[in-house]
Amino acid sequence: MGGKRKNSAGTTSGHSTQEGGQHVKKKEKIVETLLPSTIKNKEKRSAVHAKIKHQKGLEKRKRAKAREAAEQRALELGEEPPLKMIPRTIENTRELDETICKPDDEELFAGNDADEFSSILKQDCTPKILITTCRFNSTRGPAFISDLLTVIPNAHYFERGTYDLKKIVEYAKNKDFTSVIVVHTNRREPDALLIMALPDGPTAHFKLSKLLLRKDIKHHGNPTSHKPELVLNNFTTRLGHRIGRLIQSLFPQDPNFRGRRVVTCHNQRDFIFFRHHRYIFETKESKQAASSGKKIKDNKDEESSEQKVIARLQECGPRFTLKLISLQHGTFDSKGGEYEWVHKPEMDTSRRRFFM
Incomplete structure (x- = not known):
């Protein structure tokens, strides 16, 4: 009886540790999907923000490397390089103004x-x-x-x-x-x-x-x-x-x-x-x-x-x-x-x- 209790206690404790680990992972995934502004804990908020910023930096570097590789490939093959992406800014999305001066305005x-x-x-x-x-x-x-x-x-x-x-x-x-x-x-x-x-x-x-x-x-x-x-x-x-x-x-x-x-x-x-x-x-x-x-x-x-x-x-x-x-x-x-x-x-x- 004593051995069974130990085994049953051991198995139940093993299940509890596995369930606890899965529960922590689920919590981490939920925290990652949340916006940093919705997290009240300051340490967790800053950690999530740093992680998101790091991931964005990695993705940006991957895109830049892919763009450079495509340009190099086009130069080697003698083709035209891909068009450069122009970022949207407040200046180039300015509202149309009728009073803008033109070079041929006599x-x-x-x-x-x-x-x-x-x-x-x-x-x-x-x-x-x-x-x-x-x-x-x-x-x-x-x-x-x-x-x-x-x-x-x-x-x-x-x-x-x-x-x-x-x-x-x-x-x-x-x-x-x-x-x-x-x-x-x-x-x-x-x-x-x-x-x-x-x-x-x-x-x-x-x-x-x-x-x-x-x-x-x-x-x-x-x-x-x-x-x-x-x-x-x-x-x-x-x-x-x-x-x-x-x-x-x-x-x-x-x-x-x-x-x-x-x-x-x-x-x-x-x-x-x-x-x-x-x-x-x-x-x-x-x-x-x-x-x-x-x-x-x-x-x-x-x-x-x-x-x-x-x-x-x-x-x-x-x-x-x-x-x-x-x-x-x-x-x-x-x-x-x-x-x-x-x-x-x-x-x-x-x-x-x-x-x-």
Whole structure:
């Protein structure tokens, strides 16, 4: 009887351990199928998330290897390689806009010859910029302006004091300034830019964010006094074209290429990213040239044919982002001014709708 009890106890305990192991595996499978956000236990949630991420990485590497193998096979057989997959982004799925400029738009080019910026862009007059602040100034405002003075040629800083903005505009017109830039600060931080084209406008009001002064940029460069080149990207609509010409009118149209300075205004999703760099071109040997140089040391012509030219950049600053709030006819008038375009919250109904 005692032996039977032991055997029966042994068999029952064996069954229980097998059933327990199967139960644990079932639990693990259930946990794997669940979304990490539905798991309350933090350790289990992070473990499941890491496992899913690892599996996705493995699948991505398998697809990349298969794609490379198919391309190599096509090259060996002399066939056309498979088409590259273009990822879906917010930019290439943008909503259609009737105001997008086309290269054959004669009306647009005819308007360029008669707009407010034509005299500067045709080099009939040189741009002269007056930069000032709001009435309640802070320490970061003049520091930002001192960086702007090194970026924009022929720019002059005047303290605001207690003067009204309309009087400053009249003074700038009498002194033959072509534009006025007002740096607005809030809580000791610059948060807005007002750019006025003189004498007849227009006036653009921008929200300023992500400001990084030159001194805060790691390994920054010091710009020279040469006139910079200007690069404008993705100003594709009528509104974007107008804002691009407004920014273009701040800079001289005869850059000095010897200085190797470039100012970039890149528009992406209606945010204008401002960057200031110095560049240099260098010749560098590719990896193939280095390997062939080890095998064939005497053949110098073959080594020189493998050299390539690379561009190196050094950021000079400042670095900031602009978001257009409004575009107003004429010079700034907060009460009776007419607006060409105003950003309103109800316009942000879709992430794929852009205005510039």
